Amino acid sequence: MAIDYAAVFQALPGAVALIGADLVFADANLAFLTQAGRSRDQVVGRYLFDAFPDNPADPGASGARNLEASLRRVLLNREPDTMALQRYDVESADQPGRWEERYWSPVNAPVFAPDGQIAVLIHRVEEVTELLRVTGRTGGERNLEAELYSRMRELHQVNERLRKAHAREREVALALQRAMLPVPAPVDHHRVAVRYRPAVGSLNVCGDWYDLAKLVDGDRIAVAVGDVVGHGLEAAGVMGQLRSALSATSRVVKGPAQALEVLGRYAHSLEGAQSTSAVTVFVDWDRHTLTYSSAGHPPPVLLRGAGGAELLDQATDPPLDAAFEPRPRPEATVGFSGGDTLVLYTDGLIERRHLDIDIGLDRLVESLESNRDITSPEALADAVLSEMLPAEGVTDDTALVVVCL
Structure with a gap:
């Protein structure tokens, strides 16, 4: 039986997009578009960070930077890269200028062409925002979800502090390197x-x-x-x-x-x-x-x-x-x-x-x-x-x- 892989891609229950080495969307399945609240025309053929920029009102926003770093690692190392939990706010499709706080668990992986070159990158994302929101359920459920939400926010903050600490250590190490290796x-x-x-x-x-x-x-x-x-x-x-x-x-x-x-x-x-x-x-x-x-x-x-x-x-x-x-x-x-x-x-x-x-x-x-x-x-x-x-x-x-x- 011949398998229509294009139909399989669109029917996948998980949110998946295909991104070129130039970081332009080559395709996105229905789950991805639904999850992002975007139409195909708003995504496919567009540069990733034009379609999904960081929240300009949040000076500490790092989702776009972290995602680009992950994709660059995949292109460089030719291996899948699993990212830590990311806060990556998305602008409301219905109310331009209003940004919604969103949390994602992304995985990026290469797809190779017959000549061994990377043909496209698979970008799979699982949104966990809804799992963390406090909804109108029983008191025990609300308390549990509130605790999960708090823990996930703390984890995101810890990840950001670690990233900044690593960046500072790298700069100090490079300064020390330059001092010990003069021209x-x-x-x-x-x-x-x-x-x-x-x-x-x-x-x-x-x-x-x-x-x-x-x-x-x-x-x-x-x-x-x-x-x-x-x-x-x-x-x-x-x-x-x-x-x-x-x-x-x-x-x-x-x-x-x-x-x-x-x-x-x-x-x-x-x-x-x-x-x-x-x-x-x-x-x-x-x-x-x-x-x-x-x-x-x-x-x-x-x-x-x-x-x-x-x-x-x-x-x-x-x-x-x-x-x-x-x-x-x-x-x-x-x-x-x-x-x-x-x-x-x-x-x-x-x-x-x-x-x-x-x-x-x-x-x-x-x-x-x-x-x-x-x-x-x-x-x-x-x-x-x-x-x-x-x-x-x-x-x-x-x-x-x-x-x-």
């Missing part, structure tokens, strides 16, 4: 560019770092990036301590492997530092060599001026403090020529949910090779970020270092 001064005469992009819409920021240090002997520098597992203020504090420790250690050890060994022992005594990943490269212009070691970190890329790109993946070991007993870490050396470029980065640049990390590495190499004619490290860093990071941002912060060799 570095030129390292001797060498051209270097650094970039840091925080995660969007979350507290998953401030665990990434970069560092450049002038080494004591000859024309040499140490370049490093790392990624702390945690997030927020705690991660920012751990990140700062690890960065400083690695920078100081690199100046007195023989090579990058020994620097990471010492850093691993320090991480063992630093709460929140376990399983941190890091990679450090000693650049020697006198010998034209790169000596590197990685503690569970994505490999740097050596972009050859004469053509081609090479992943520096021959000296990889587990993250810091991951082994039961300290042990020597591997180290590898590769030569470079004038005109080559060294690129270090954190996993926010290449990792995406539901995609193998090798795909991200391939995309990075392709981006570097397609932009090899760019001679400025600043311009190359901007070009790579523009091609690798989606316009709406990513859910993990990203650090990038470009060194012209």
